Amino acid sequence: MHTPASMVMGIVFAPLGLVLLFTAAITPQWREGQARLGGVGKAVGGAKGADLLLLRSDGLWESCLQVAHSELRECWPVSGPYQHDSHVRAAQVLVLISLFVCxxxxxxxxxxxxxxxxxxxxxxxxxxxxxxxxxxxxSLAAAAVYTHHLPALGAELASSVSELRGLNINKLPSLTLRPAGSLYFGWLGAGLQLLGGLALLFGFRRPTCPSCPKQVHTERAEAYEVSS
Structure with missing residues (x-):
């Protein structure tokens, strides 16, 4: 089989980009941040009255909160202002369409x-x-919209934080969130999709390599004797 190198490159890059984008879509690390809570009145991990470091992460469909250096972790479907933000919804729709089209x-x-x-x-x-x-x-549009509006997507801790294994939290701190690993996966997957698609587009060009098969249409005429 004589397959152009561009097609081979495209059929490799395209599925790889699809896998990376799918991984980004299902993981809750499009943005992350941390907040330190002082003087929590209940022992957590054996440290009574110590400061707690909360690790918050959000994805397109799931949010997670974890207490650092402990096994306390809670995840829930995105909710509140973050869920209803038009930019988050736009990223969700664009990613879903991109996955199906790709x-x-x-x-x-x-x-x-x-x-x-x-x-x-x-x-x-x-x-x-x-x-x-x-x-x-x-995919690039989804990642760009989310990245550009990331600071304005809401940085408050969810109300369910206070229910995380009975933590007694009276005042919820503000968070400064930054891009996280899943968002980088999204950027990389989108780039590989675009490169793979452009490589496959070269399929419109007819191959010019000497080793490529050439279709030669010739008419063979055989001489025969006509009997009178």
Missing amino acids: GFGIMLASVGLRCWTDAPLRNVTAGGGLMVALAGLL
């Missing part, structure tokens, strides 16, 4: 590659590449 584009490109024949279906493969590239642009 998955369908990869399937279309795989059919176009036609691993069971010598020559790929260039137009079909490039069509799949166009969908993968579009998915990459949607």
Whole structure:
């Protein structure tokens, strides 16, 4: 089989970008921050009256809170102002659309590659590449919207914090949140999707390498004797 190198690169990068984006979508680390609580009136991890360091992280569909250096951890579906923020909702929609479009584009490109024949279906493969590239642009848009508006997405601790294993917290501190690992995965996955889609788009070009098969249409005429 004579498959152009661009198609091979595209069919490798596109699924890798899809996996990274899916990982980013299901993990709750698009932003993270920490807050120190002074003088909690209940022993936690054997440290009575000591300052507690709370670690907060938010994803697109889940938020988590953990007490540092302990096993106390609670996760819950996103709620409150964060859940209803238009930018968070936009990121959710864009990521979901990107996942579906990229998955369908990869399937279309795989059919176009036609691993069971010598020559790929260039137009079909490039069509799949166009969908993968579009998915990459949607992913980039989602990551850009979330990153740009991250400081304004709300930094308050959820009310359920006070119910975390009976902690007696009277005053909830403010948080300064920053981009976290899942958001970086999203950026990387979107970039790989875009690169993979652009590489598959080169399938529109007819191969020019000497080793590529060439279809030669010739008409063979055989001489025969006509009996009178």
